Amino acid sequence: MTDFTLWDIVRNLLLAGRWTVVLSLIAFAGGAAVGLVLTLLRMGGFKPIRWLIRLYVDVFQGTPLLMQLFLAYFGAAALGFDVSAWTAASLALTLFTSAFLCDIWRGCIEAVPSGQWQASRVLGLNYLQSMRHVILPQALRLAVPPTVGFSVQVIKGTALASVIGFVELTKAGTMLNNAAFAPFTIFALVALGYFILCYPLSRYARYLEKRLYGAGIR
Amino acid sequence: MALVSVKDLHKSFGDLEVLKGIDLEIESGEVVAVIGRSGSGKSTFLRCLNQLEQHDWGTIHLADQRLDGTAMSPGELSQNVGIVFQSFNLFPHKTVVENVMLAPLVVKQTPRAEARKIAEEVLDKVGMLEKIDAYPAQLSGGQQQRVAIARALAMDPKVLLCDEVTSALDPELVGEVLLVLESLAKEGMTLILVTHEMKFARDVSHRVVFMHQGRIHESGDPQTLFTQPKTPELAQFIASVL
Structure with a gap:
């Protein structure tokens, strides 16, 4: 049996950590794109679409991410689709992220005082013009801190992709431990890895929140 | 020909009838102050004039052009009627x-x-x-x-509506806003003001309209109206605010 040096462990975790970062980026970019479209559709007037999007958000918020990953991976296989762990994890995390961002952003748009809609309406701006020139710029400023804050949840969410065989930080830790039998060291390092990724984002979100508050924007 | 012509304007919120038939004609360059207790319908009336509220019955014409319903797009409306809000x-x-x-x-x-x-x-x-x-x-x-x-x-705009524009201001800041309105009035701007500033209504407006329970209860030139109210409701209102 081979002996693992600490460096071996760290090196392997770092290599696997790349995929945690890549999967997080895919989930976040995909989730933001889908979430933006959903948010705008939801703000529009058409009732059935609003209702459907609310159902979508409720389903993804009301079920564990783990089940969503299982469904994307095993469910797709049961339906005859051959999906890789990569595809399943990217898809499930993208949908999960989009549902939460859609809800966060809806809240930010609704947080813009109704007087702003009125003022832009009486100046003759139509719905899209009001959105573009008056509402969205203000909602965007409100949205940045919670959005950055939520990205932390996405990074931690990628850990669950390990259960469908996606080799990222957590899965690599499990595999290393099977060979090296040093659970405390290995999982402490895994946790440290997540912390190094998440902590700066949390700090940044807090900073943005303070700056927003300081700017006196309601 | 009046610039603004309102005929038989009705508006309800659910079961509550807020405007019970308003008729009003306003000439170009006229300054009209709308006064009355809160709940008398004066703000709703003003908001109907630029269609922030849709009325249920009646017509609004602006210089011979129908203004209400779908007759004017928000873009056209904004070039005819401007509004200033209490909350800026x-x-x-x-x-x-x-x-x-x-x-x-x-x-x-x-x-x-x-x-x-x-x-x-x-x-x-x-x-x-x-x-x-x-x-x-x-x-x-x-x-x-x-x-x-x-x-x-x-x-x-051809008409400027002012919805209690000084009510949210600290007392020492009211004057500067009223001065601006006064100079607009002198330039010949048509103004319709819902206001609690009775002194301003008396000094600057050409006509005062007293609203009570969703109707125009009394109207006339400010001197007569404030000194010789015809109805007990107006007399009571004047006594309570002056």
Whole structure:
């Protein structure tokens, strides 16, 4: 049996950590794109679409991410689709992220005082013009801190992709431990890895929140 | 021919009938103060005039043109009727001049240089030219309200509605806003003001309209109306506010 040096462990975790970062980026970019479209559709007037999007958000918020990953991976296989762990994890995390961002952003748009809609309406701006020139710029400023804050949840969410065989930080830790039998060291390092990724984002979100508050924007 | 002509205007919110048939004609250049207790329907009436509220019955004409229903798009409406709110509602992410330029640029498609010129003119009119690049948060309430007036004027409306424009201001800031309105009145701007400033209504307006329970209860020139009210309701109202 081979002996693992600490460096071996760290090196392997770092290599696997790349995929945690890549999967997080895919989930976040995909989730933001889908979430933006959903948010705008939801703000529009058409009732059935609003209702459907609310159902979508409720389903993804009301079920564990783990089940969503299982469904994307095993469910797709049961339906005859051959999906890789990569595809399943990217898809499930993208949908999960989009549902939460859609809800966060809806809240930010609704947080813009109704007087702003009125003022832009009486100046003759139509719905899209009001959105573009008056509402969205203000909602965007409100949205940045919670959005950055939520990205932390996405990074931690990628850990669950390990259960469908996606080799990222957590899965690599499990595999290393099977060979090296040093659970405390290995999982402490895994946790440290997540912390190094998440902590700066949390700090940044807090900073943005303070700056927003300081700017006196309601 | 009256500039604004309102006929038999009705408006209900659910079971509550707020306007029970308003008839009013306003000439070009006239300054009309609408007074009355809260709940008398005066703000709702004003908001119907620029269709922020849709009335249930009756018609509104502006210089022979039907204004209500779907007769005018919001874009056309904004070039006919401007409104200033109690709570200013300036756009906080835009500077003073950007606030004023937005509607001419977006709605009227005015070229940028010309829109800037218009903005400078109207800001000069309200005495806010030197704050042109400030953000609303950097201004006092009175200054913000003056910018809001300029923003409405930039669309060159035929009528300017003022919905309790001094009610949210600290007492020492009321004067500067009233001065601006007074100078607009002198220039011949048609103004319809819902106001609690009785002294202003008496000194500046040409006609005072007293609303009571969703109807125009009494109206007339300010001197007569304030000194010799015909109805006990108006007498009581005057006694309670003066």
